[in-house]
Amino acid sequence: MATINEIASKAGVSRTTVSRVLNDSGYVSEAARLRVLKVIEETGYVPSESAKSLRTKKSKVVGVVLPKISTETSSRLVKGIDDVLAAKGYQILLVNTNLSIEKETESLRLLKSRNVDGIILSATHVSNELQNVLKETNVPNVVVGQPYPEMYNVVFDDFSAAKELTNKLIENGHKKIAYLGVADTDYSVGVMRRGGVRSALEDANIQLPLEWDWSGTFDIKSGQDGMKVIIEAGLGHPDVVIAATDRLAVGAFEYLKHKQIEVPKEVLLAGMGTSELSRYVIPSLLTIDFPIEEAGKSAAELLLTQIEGKKTISTKVISHRLLE
Amino acid sequence: MATINEIASKAGVSRTTVSRVLNDSGYVSEAARLRVLKVIEETGYVPSESAKSLRTKKSKVVGVVLPKISTETSSRLVKGIDDVLAAKGYQILLVNTNLSIEKETESLRLLKSRNVDGIILSATHVSNELQNVLKETNVPNVVVGQPYPEMYNVVFDDFSAAKELTNKLIENGHKKIAYLGVADTDYSVGVMRRGGVRSALEDANIQLPLEWDWSGTFDIKSGQDGMKVIIEAGLGHPDVVIAATDRLAVGAFEYLKHKQIEVPKEVLLAGMGTSELSRYVIPSLLTIDFPIEEAGKSAAELLLTQIEGKKTISTKVISHRLLE
DNA sequence: CTGAAAGCGCTTACAG
DNA sequence: CTGAAAGCGCTTACAG
CATH class of the missing domain: 3.40.50.2300 (Response regulator)
Known part of the structure; x- marks a missing residue:
């Protein structure tokens, strides 16, 4: 696996410069940029997400906590979440709690230790403890399926x-x-x-x-x-x-x-x-x-607004409709 | 978020020692171990996976690449995979290619950049290019659903x-x-x-x-x-x-x-x-x-044997049965 | 426009 | 049994 140092030396620049072209940040001369891009192209270099994540505390990963992994509801929810998240370059880390409450709280800490940028939790019940742990982790999050007061929430009526x-x-x-x-x-x-x-x-x-x-x-x-x-x-x-x-x-x-x-x-x-x-x-x-996929999309959107810095708690009620 | 340094100073030891008790490696006196564990308990410290991953090149994460995310087959497969992987402390990073072949190869590089310990790919077709990319990434992997010669493979007959x-x-x-x-x-x-x-x-x-x-x-x-x-x-x-x-x-x-x-x-x-x-x-x-869940379990097991160092290519044929 | 240096939070030889 | 030091691969002030 190539590193930023190899790219830098091959392109005849410092790794600072490589980082700049990678992130489109700061000034880089056109000539330098082109040399760097060429080397990246040739080597197929992909920056280490672990290193980036350690440095920036971000990961472009969102944790999705599900009570059951193999139900139609779960998979439609994940589909909706993935549709909007993938478009923004996020990936999904899946956690199956198998309806265990301990695994639920435990998994939240684990997700935090992975520097996930956000957490979407599909809830099966309303619990103060869960709410507290969720707040403690201090990671942007949204709860789907059950009403949680004072939290980002996606529910049906x-x-x-x-x-x-x-x-x-x-x-x-x-x-x-x-x-x-x-x-x-x-x-x-x-x-x-x-x-x-x-x-x-x-x-x-x-x-x-x-x-x-x-x-x-x-x-x-x-x-x-x-x-x-x-x-x-x-x-x-x-x-x-x-x-x-x-x-x-x-x-x-x-x-x-x-x-x-x-x-x-x-x-x-x-x-x-x-x-x-x-x-x-x-x-x-x-x-x-109940349009579950839409709920997933809304949850992802609500999460993104938090990640992007907005902090006004809001509940989104997804509307249902009668079918015959 | 507490770091290993804070734990070390609170426990009156070096971070080397903290690391040892965390990983059960090397000698640590019982007294030191207990002090460290106590501080960890009190602070709710969880080591940063990003830092660990940067250092060790491991992540306890397995990438699962799916052609479609919201089908019964996919969710049963993921269920089987998760059942055996979760028991070993691995988490699943989900990738939905939406049947796009470019996304398939692209996602493999991305997964590698995240230091995933392995990749399970649910294939919809047999492709030399995919096989080459898979080999290039040099990450333990298994292909499910389609026969890939000279690779770890889980298929039905x-x-x-x-x-x-x-x-x-x-x-x-x-x-x-x-x-x-x-x-x-x-x-x-x-x-x-x-x-x-x-x-x-x-x-x-x-x-x-x-x-x-x-x-x-x-x-x-x-x-x-x-x-x-x-x-x-x-x-x-x-x-x-x-x-x-x-x-x-x-x-x-x-x-x-x-x-x-x-x-x-x-x-x-x-x-x-x-x-x-x-x-x-x-x-x-x-x-x-076709017992899909079992295929998922086998795929996970085949992956684990690779991660644990065994390198004999093998194909697992999951047996089907007739139902009336 | 560019680079040297510090630092993110860990693990792991190495020396004691 | 223990710790100082190096280093994993990045980003980001800072200085030029």
Whole structure:
């Protein structure tokens, strides 16, 4: 690997001059610049990022912390982030916490030790400790997916989304409505989406029976389990089942298909978050599209404005839309 | 950010000693070690990776080069890689080439300038130039997905997989067989899978009409287009359509559904590569499972053996299996 | 317009 | 068992 010294001596200049042409900084005579560029060209020299980073405390690397690496949400988020970051010459250092909270905070220190220029964290819950560690690292950052007060934040309006979806169903004349949700540990998906559904039902004076207000996890299997509970609750079939996520809806569909209950004729399914899966699997799915890629882009943009020196905290709410 | 010097002075030792306890190298008296560890604990000191990397030429970072960032294949591959690499303390630097060949070679130099300890490249085609650049960088590396002679390589046996699948269909009594493939620029998926299908048909003395030997791209839309061509070829319906990828199979299914041709009753669908999508969408899909995550793990392991100093070139063939 | 020198934060022979 | 010193490859005041 060539170094700046070799380039300098081959070009007959000091390494200071080489550095100047590399960074387009300070004055360099045209003649010197050309000699240097020629040598760089010939040798295929690429400056050591480690040395630059040690010196400048910058790295052109952004850490992206994910709770799970292999989900459609994660990969769409990373895609959006990468689209805007790559255009500005940044690379992504991936951290998979595997839902471990310790790994989350630990990884933040590690990222800092690598002089990353910024951190984007996809959150699964709201935590004071995480917020503190994030602030302590003193690295520009943005949190995606859960509301963190006084931080750069990219979120969806989960409450309104769930409420709109539910309202739409009520408008369409549905009265017997069941809900497949997730636990309250997840604020956005657990608390807010359930809250939106309940609020819409209340406004319309529709009862949500306890047995039809299910709490599960994020996987397809859980949707099947929940659907089973609802069907076996002894309250008859609901007109429509609203699922907090599209994977839950897919699970519900699988159970209904298995029981030969026709979708959408006997039971209509509604979900949130357009996975490719649900789009092809479930007939007449009514769903809320959360444009994850756009959230990724916004997160990257918010990060860039911080890196570039602006420091006004801001929350970006990505708008959703209803799809039939 | 604390530095090694501050730790040293607070602990009343030289930075040499601090470095020794950090790296568990050389002799350190128990007393000194404890003082140092205490100070590290108190200050939350984390050594600068930039400085370490400049000095040691190592970084505990592995570059992962992907043709597309947001596909199920990519994310499963990365998951497998991360599972074994994270356990050894490595992090992943992600590079998305967006199918650009220039970005591919360019990114290799960039990764080298970051002192990555290794590179895993998910290839979409076989190229001498890429192979040369890869060798030039002189960084441990492994190529996944396409056969690269004389390199560390993780591949599937696409020819055999396609042949087995086709044989199975022939065994089951199917004779009118059509094929939805992709272009030959992709060696593994284009050339080899088609080769396997054709070989099985030849062995059984079954003709593959030109009109039923379609070449498209990797998306669902392309499967629809191909299916249309096959149906409209004027040769009647095939008994079974073999798709080179599961996404093509999904496209074919969509077209058939649209035309109210029943699957699997009128036309059976077979695919390769178990996407979650196809599993839920297509009834009675016969498919070849390529365990991508396992390929990722193997790639990471092959990389680690290189990093740890072993230098015997080897190709790992990940075995597939037939799923019904 | 140009270069000598200092310094970023580490590790590693080397000497004791 | 311990530390002083050199050096990794850059950038950046500073002086000319």
